[in-house]
Amino acid sequence: MPATSSDTAEELQLALGMLLRQVRAAAGTGVTLSQVSVLKRLERLGPCTASDLARAEKIRPQSVIATVNALQADGYVTRTPHPTDGRQLLISLTPEGRICVRERRQAGQNRIAELITERLSPAEQHRLAEAVPLLRRLAED
Secondary structure, three states: OOOOHHHHHHHHHHHHHHHHHHHHHHHOOOOOHHHHHHHHHHHHHOOEOHHHHHHHHOOOHHHHHHHHHHHHHOOOEEEEEOOOOOOOEEEEEOHHHHHHHHHHHHHHHHHHHHHHHHHOOHHHHHHHHHHHHHHHHHHOO
16 A cells, blocks of 8 residues: 555654754754754845844744844854844854854765765665655745
């Protein structure tokens, strides 16, 4: 009997969770997942207000502010006055923040590449590569 979409969803969720744990372990820095998400968002969007980040991350502004406070204390982001709205501050990556994002991304990619090479046959590697666009479509907003 073929798997239902619910069965496939359950197996995919389990497999992705296990893979993400391996990627996180490989990255190994003391930065939390929410902090990494904000750093990556700033890398993609450039300087943003806390409101912009909250909307993009789909979380409350208070949560973003707490995350940004921790990132600023660690030297990963800075706040500067908004050029046109004096009531707002722009949050930007520091050079240390860029390095953190780059290192975490590289560590994760390296770990996934190792797993693909070690655990999958060439034919399976090809099938996985063909599935990536489908996974991307599932993940897009």
